[in-house]
Amino acid sequence: MRFVDEYRDAEKAHHLAASIAALCEPGRQYKFMEVCGGHTHTIYKHGIEDYLPEAVSLVHGPGCPVCVMPMGRVDDAIHIASQPNVIMTSFGDMMRVPGGNGSFFDAKAAGADIRMVYSPLDALKIAERNPERRVVFMGIGFETTAPSTAMTVLRAKAAGITNFSVFCNHVTILPAIKAILDSPDLRLDGFLGPGHVSTVIGCRPYEFITRDYRKPLVVAGFEPLDILQSVHMLLAQLAEGRSEVENQYGRVVPWDGNTRALQVINETMEPRPYFEWRGLGFISHSALRMKDAYADFDAERIFDIPGGRVADPKACQCGEVLKGVLKPWECKVFGTACTPETPIGTCMVSSEGACAAYYNFGRFTRERVKEATR
Amino acid sequence: MCLAIPGEIVEFVPDRPGLAKVEVSGVRRAVNIGLLEGEGLAAGDWVLIHVGFALSRIDEAEAKATLTMLEGIGAAYDEEIDALRESRID
Numbered sequence: 001m002r003f004v005d006e007y008r009d010a011e012k013a014h015h016l017a018a019s020i021a022a023l024c025e026p027g028r029q030y031k032f033m034e035v036c037g038g039h040t041h042t043i044y045k046h047g048i049e050d051y052l053p054e055a056v057s058l059v060h061g062p063g064c065p066v067c068v069m070p071m072g073r074v075d076d077a078i079h080i081a082s083q084p085n086v087i088m089t090s091f092g093d094m095m096r097v098p099g100g101n102g103s104f105f106d107a108k109a110a111g112a113d114i115r116m117v118y119s120p121l122d123a124l125k126i127a128e129r130n131p132e133r134r135v136v137f138m139g140i141g142f143e144t145t146a147p148s149t150a151m152t153v154l155r156a157k158a159a160g161i162t163n164f165s166v167f168c169n170h171v172t173i174l175p176a177i178k179a180i181l182d183s184p185d186l187r188l189d190g191f192l193g194p195g196h197v198s199t200v201i202g203c204r205p206y207e208f209i210t211r212d213y214r215k216p217l218v219v220a221g222f223e224p225l226d227i228l229q230s231v232h233m234l235l236a237q238l239a240e241g242r243s244e245v246e247n248q249y250g251r252v253v254p255w256d257g258n259t260r261a262l263q264v265i266n267e268t269m270e271p272r273p274y275f276e277w278r279g280l281g282f283i284s285h286s287a288l289r290m291k292d293a294y295a296d297f298d299a300e301r302i303f304d305i306p307g308g309r310v311a312d313p314k315a316c317q318c319g320e321v322l323k324g325v326l327k328p329w330e331c332k333v334f335g336t337a338c339t340p341e342t343p344i345g346t347c348m349v350s351s352e353g354a355c356a357a358y359y360n361f362g363r364f365t366r367e368r369v370k371e372a373t374r
Numbered sequence: 375m376c377l378a379i380p381g382e383i384v385e386f387v388p389d390r391p392g393l394a395k396v397e398v399s400g401v402r403r404a405v406n407i408g409l410l411e412g413e414g415l416a417a418g419d420w421v422l423i424h425v426g427f428a429l430s431r432i433d434e435a436e437a438k439a440t441l442t443m444l445e446g447i448g449a450a451y452d453e454e455i456d457a458l459r460e461s462r463i464d
Contacts, residue, residue: 038376119406121426125463140375
């Protein structure tokens with residue numbers, strides 16, 4: 001096992017891989033979904049799948065916020081950015097995401113004032129410095145990122161800044177997991193729970209998965225060893241007939257999450273009745289919008305957005321990849337028409353996307369492993 | 375923006391109780407610590423930072439291990455640090 005040289009604790013990894021194999025019931029196949037894009041990245045970067053026993057496969061989930069952004073919302077954002085006097089601000093990851101009429105980069109090249117920021121607080125700063133302009137922050141991300149947007153809105157309100165608003169596209173992970181569990185396409189045996197989302201929401205909200213669906217879930221860290229240990233914990237639960245929420249990443253994730261972060265989300269935002277996820281379709285209560293009390297900071301109410309739905313390109317199979325039905329390389333356009341330079345689908349845009357992670361690392365690791373084991 | 379990166383608190387910002395200066399891979403910037411209110415943060419503590427906000431407190435060993443891993447992932451981490459370098463939170 002060449003790859004363990006890169007591990008912090010090679011001996012532990014050897015030992016884990018062996019006990020993972022020992023826990024597998026002969027003749028049984030195991031499918032675990034890693035919900036978070038960060039995990040997908042680690043798995044491909046370190047070629048973890050290729051070293052797990054044949055009986056265990058890892059399936060990539062919908063936990064990349066850029067990847068799940070539907071094309072219609074990108075078009076809406078570009079519409080806002082094209083209004084008079086507007087400065088649109090966005091995380092860099094969002095810039096290349098294609099909508100029906102191009103990406104932020106395309107709109108910027110065509111003259112829209114779109115600026116990359118590291119933090120929503122940087123967007124607020126741009127608003128303070130440009131009082132005559134209308135500054136909009138493109139809010140994207142799961143529960144990990146929503147508190148930052150919420151804190152920034154609270155700060156804007158407290159400081160009396162009136163030319164700042166948020167185009168809120170924050171999504172929540174639990175309804176997406178539920179949609180996948182209810183989907184007939186895929187039979188899963190358990191989940192690797194998202195590490196950083198859980199820092200905010202804690203471990204309790206996953207209990208419906210273990211109780212109602214009887215699937216074990218282990219909140220996992222991001223190092224190769226964390227992933228292996230979490231797979232081991234899932235297999236141990238199955239072997240003992242348990243389905244529980246366990247926290248492998250306790251050194252970072254408190255069982256009850258970050259209550260202050262949840263509080264600021266609840267103060268400023270509320271669930272939308274439904275939201276479209278790229279490839280997964282409309283999912284009830286799966287995203288957040290600004291509360292009425294913060295209407296003055298809600299770009300959706302300030303600007304008249306088209307709100308249209310745009311179908312994904314026919315050739316694109318991001319939906320199947322996001323649900324874990326297809327592996328990236330099984331998509332018809334993977335690596336040919338769709339590459340990180342010219343992405344058709346969102347999974348190829350973000351470095352956390354399953355397709356980009358596989359394109360950049362996975363396929364090379366697989367080749368190396370094949371050679372090493374030849 | 376998908377990454378959460380460890381930073382060491384080097385000092386607090388006078389008159390701005392919600393901010394602290396942190397150092398991440400040699401880059402020193404202010405981040406918001408409002409989400410860790412009441413945790414009694416002190417200089418020398420390590421926090422996990424996401425888009426300009428400290429999200430959780432971590433120990434030094436965890437921080438160093440995470441940094442080693444992040445430095446190993448290449449482009450995505452370099453982009454994150456470049457973005458942080460551009461940040462002007464105050």
